[in-house]
Amino acid sequence: MIKSCTSLKLGAIYRREGTAFLVWAPDAVHVSLALYEGAGEYDPQGFVTDHEGGTLYGMDRNDEGVWSTKVNRDLHGTYYMFKIESTDGAVRYAVDPYATAVSANGSRGAVIDLAKSNPPGWELDVRPELLKPTDSVLYELHVRDFSIHADSGMKYRGKYKAFTEGGLRDMGGNAVGLDHLEELGVTHVHLLPIFDFRTVNELDGYATGHLSREYNWGYDPQNYNVPEGSYATDPTDPASRIRELKEMVLALHSRGIRVVMDVVYNHTYTVDDGPFERLAPGYFYRKDVSGALSNGSGVGNELATEKPMVRKYIKDSLRYWAEEFHIDGFRFDLMALIDTTTMREIVSELRHEVDNSLLFYGEPWTGGMSPLTEQTVKGSQRDQGFAVFNDHFRHAIKGDNDGRGRGFATGEPWYEGAVVEGMMGSIHDFALHPSETVNYVTVHDNLNLWDKILIAEGMEQQAGLLHLMDGKLPDGGDIWQATAASNPYAGVSDEDVMRAVPVRRSLLANGIVLLSQGIPLLHAGDELLRTKFGDHNSYRSGDAINAIRWSNKQRFRPVFDYYKGLIALRKAHPAFRMTTREEIEEHMEVLRSSDRIIAYRLMNNAAGDSWSQIVVVVNGNEHEMSVDLPPTLYRWNIVVNEQHAGTETIETSDQGAVTVPGLSLMVLYEDRTEMKKGLVTVEVEYERRDQAYDGWNLWVWGTGVQDGSVLFTQGSSGKARVVFHVASGTKRVGCIVRLNDWEDREGENDWFIDIPPDEVEVRFSLRSGKDEGFNKKGQRDMAS
8 A cells, every 4th residue: 555655746835826735644533734924923932833824625545645735826925734634633744754845944835936946057967977976076065054254254154145246355365165166176075965954953043134143954854855044045935945045055066065964864853743644653763672762863763764655755855955956965864774775776766866976875884783784884885876984094194083093194114004994995995896885084973083193192271171061161251252362273273284293194184095096075164174173063052163264274275275286286187086896906006004104006007097107105203214116217296295286296206116205195206207316237247157048037125116027148257147127325235146937046135135235336256155245346255
């Protein structure tokens, strides 16, 4: 019975000549449609509790429990509710769970002509190109945080329309707001929940023209298919929030930036007065073995996504956002509470029927114990077309979320292997392909990156970090004053920002993310050294804690430029954005993973890259380290060092090793247009008593030019000779004299040839026999 109604279109289906209303209420005795000319009377808390007085229309029930009616006139601008009579005689009013427009605070549904909500140019809007998921650079952002601070200079502070304000500059001429996002180079803005949520009173400050004082992240769903009204300029106009969100999407798309929507289909804020319970009591929520509401979300309930009508609702909702608002992707909160069948169907259907470039990813964990057996956890995404947050990699890079625990970038040894695994796209961990992992260090949850580093460094007192409880100071003081009195950038010199250890650690952490295979995600403001003043759970801590301080861009401009450069490098070179496990295994080689050093190379024009060979070095030590480079006849161009990042050459190296400063990254590529200069010529003369030289060769390594086998050529003097080249600055090379492919060898130990400094030509001689060894210029000089 349920199966047959999952294909029905539910909600208010508007036409100018009449609107059809369909709602699923299988256990109701009677359902009526109530129409209103107004939004109702609000109480001081911003709620409408009395829904009597509407014009009632009886609804007919079909065999599947769908109630329907049609009103044959133009209802644009009319409000509506469903009046439900239950078997126990109770009468309740409910907002349509499929409502696409509502009154302020979501108290009543509204019928609108969605075409009238389209801003100019909406019909011409196209999604910015995205060829594959690993081309993405995600930027997680809260709508209000983006513009609410006074130094943003924006007219529409805290609103969707702030994203439409271009051409804004700070006192130093730096781009802020929308222009900043475009300049940074991210491909997607990942918005924290923008559906209608419960815990912010949309009318706060509206009547007086003041900014709302209320704040929340929005993980408390109320009306899933309606934009949040506190971000609109007029929350009392049901069309305003829809039009202004479309304006925001249009503005971002015009700058080449896609939009990802954070969705919360795992729980609702409340049950009894939530979006489902009054219409289908007991159906939408998961229960434990005792019949009580299960609590895998950690907030009191979880939606039973495995049930047909719940699955239908989620798929219908996502389709609506993707089609009506041109949303380009979805991030699923507590995705483990969504069964894997539902996730697979979401991805398959929306990719095939809406747009094949839509991006899907989520948190592969729960907030508590759940009776769901088919949880979407790490590993369940393999070859299913969606990605999961990589907490293994996150922990390896930074350590724990809220304490002093360290990872590779925050000073802990022995994490090299785990970081290498993440940099390879976790293809030997939980992912089949790199497109299945979202790599990140911090997001809105827990300590943000700057604060985590300060605490790991033991600098919280020096920085004056705050200790908040439920968004308030323990002594009840003013948070704005407290943040002004703190000193989160203690020890950072404005004249030499890049020298400070916390700065270097922060760039190391996100540099690892941006130089790894997979999908990178940045937390908004990391490129400005954003602080939340030590608040690890700022979901309702307000603007003083959460607002982005745009003045930091001028102050920390070298940091922003470094992020910008790394993103540009990643976007310009597909070797960092490989798609399959096979590509990575063929083209990515780990050169070193020890002593807090990680080095890898991308070789053979990986993924069709214009650079034939790229080397990435990550130094987690506080002191400089020398790292051997792969042998090549060609010069190395350095495009990332401890101060700068990008695609342009900063300096060049003709040597076989490179010195990498402490707590820094280095990226080099082989320049096939320039041969190395200053090569040292090494000639080895080899004499055998039996004069049998066929098949004998010198196997050499550490040359910095061309390692491997070099054949001897026999001269007229009864001796054989081989010549090879060594890169400038090389101090020692290793070698073995062998027959063919290890059929025999001279001596039991490896030999090493010391290369004197400043010499351009070095000769050695070697004789076969038990006293074999190297002679330089007639003098015995063997090292083994």
